Amino acid sequence: MGIGNSWGGFASCLIPKPQSLRYTDEVENAIVRSRLHLAFESETTKDTKATKHRRDFFVFLVIVVVQELRNRDFCARSGEVCEFGARADALANIMTTHSSTLRFTRALLAANLKSTVMLRGAFVMQVAFMALNNLTFFVFWWALMRRVPVLRGWRLGDVQVLFGIVAAGFGLAVTFAGGVRHLGRFIDEGELDTLLTQPRPVLLYGLGLRSQASGVGDVLSGMAFIGCSGEFSWRALPLIAFAVAASALVIIACGIVFFSLAFWLGRVETLTRQLWDLLITFSLYPEPLFGGMLRLMLFTVLPAGFVGYVPAHLVRSPSPGLVLLMTIAIAGYLSIAIVVFDRGLRRYTSGSRFGTFG
Numbered sequence: 001m002g003i004g005n006s007w008g009g010f011a012s013c014l015i016p017k018p019q020s021l022r023y024t025d026e027v028e029n030a031i032v033r034s035r036l037h038l039a040f041e042s043e044t045t046k047d048t049k050a051t052k053h054r055r056d057f058f059v060f061l062v063i064v065v066v067q068e069l070r071n072r073d074f075c076a077r078s079g080e081v082c083e084f085g086a087r088a089d090a091l092a093n094i095m096t097t098h099s100s101t102l103r104f105t106r107a108l109l110a111a112n113l114k115s116t117v118m119l120r121g122a123f124v125m126q127v128a129f130m131a132l133n134n135l136t137f138f139v140f141w142w143a144l145m146r147r148v149p150v151l152r153g154w155r156l157g158d159v160q161v162l163f164g165i166v167a168a169g170f171g172l173a174v175t176f177a178g179g180v181r182h183l184g185r186f187i188d189e190g191e192l193d194t195l196l197t198q199p200r201p202v203l204l205y206g207l208g209l210r211s212q213a214s215g216v217g218d219v220l221s222g223m224a225f226i227g228c229s230g231e232f233s234w235r236a237l238p239l240i241a242f243a244v245a246a247s248a249l250v251i252i253a254c255g256i257v258f259f260s261l262a263f264w265l266g267r268v269e270t271l272t273r274q275l276w277d278l279l280i281t282f283s284l285y286p287e288p289l290f291g292g293m294l295r296l297m298l299f300t301v302l303p304a305g306f307v308g309y310v311p312a313h314l315v316r317s318p319s320p321g322l323v324l325l326m327t328i329a330i331a332g333y334l335s336i337a338i339v340v341f342d343r344g345l346r347r348y349t350s351g352s353r354f355g356t357f358g
Contacts, residue, residue, distance in 0.1 A: 108209075116213045122213070129214070129217070130215075133217075134218065135221065158312065158316060160229035161226055162283075162308050168219050168226070169248040169250075170280060171215040172244065172245065173255070177255075179207045180206075183207075184267075192348060203341050222244070239314065242314075243311035246330055250307050253333035253334045254303060254337075256340065263343075263347050264347065279303070
């Protein structure tokens with residue numbers, strides 16, 4: 001025990017105290033610095049993690065907002081696509097309906113023409129007699145124009161164009177829409193019942209139910225008059241065809257309006273036939289022969305001017321203004337005819353007889 005104490009004292013004498021104190025301070029300072037550094041790193045790490053959390057939350061919020069906007073845009077586009085699809089379906093249905101109506105019209109006209117030509121002898125006789133009738137009526141103008149070569153600016157060739165257009169237009173009307181002359185009887189006798197049960201337009205079906213063979217004679221004689229007038233040329237053929245078709249459409253439109261009066265007035269077939277004949281008769285005379293209120297009436301209530309005068313002027317002196325005027329007149333009178341027939345059809349009462357059309 002004494003030896004240990006003496007050795008410890010000797011060892012303590014060998015180690016200088018000032019160096020030991022400096023060593024201890026440096027170690028403690030190093031420890032403190034390391035603790036401060038760890039503490040700083042810990043705080044920095046905490047700040048970094050908090051910043052990262054905030055950044056992640058912000059990114060997440062942005063992603064949610066963008067996704068929501070995309071969803072809304074997609075929904076809007078989906079709505080537009082759906083709306084476009086609905087419009088496309090409606091257009092397809094309309095086109096299908098029109099295509100079906102056109103096929104039905106072609107089939108109806110073909111059946112009527114076949115039935116008209118079936119009896120060839122009767123067909124040829126009707127055509128020949130109608131052409132002879134038109135030629136006989138024109139002889140009056142030929143005799144008059146030989147004595148008076150110019151009648152208020154109209155010559156024989158001009159009268160031939162007028163007469164030819166009216167005759168050809170009337171022939172087209174009664175050949176392809178001969179049922180217009182029978183609408184009054186169909187309405188009064190209740191014969192529209194059979195048409196109303198068909199899945200086709202009633203007016204179109206009624207117009208195509210009849211076809212007159214004599215109309216072919218009117219068309220042939222009318223084209224012959226135009227050919228002999230000196231106004232015919234192959235370049236003018238499309239314009240002549242337009243004039244004849246326009247005249248036929250106005251005649252059909254007026255016939256629909258006249259014969260549809262039976263919806264309101266009952267049995268008025270005699271009156272409507274007289275109106276129909278007046279329309280054709282006035283359209284066969286040159287325009288300058290009429291004036292005042294009668295002239296106004298011939299371009300409005302009884303549109304003989306659009307049956308003969310304007311188409312004849314169009315062939316004699318072609319101009320875009322006359323084409324536009326004739327197009328507007330066709331659209332206007334056809335629209336009036338359709339509206340009048342539809343309004344009258346609402347008042348239609350069923351007949352007491354049953355029948356079928358073949």
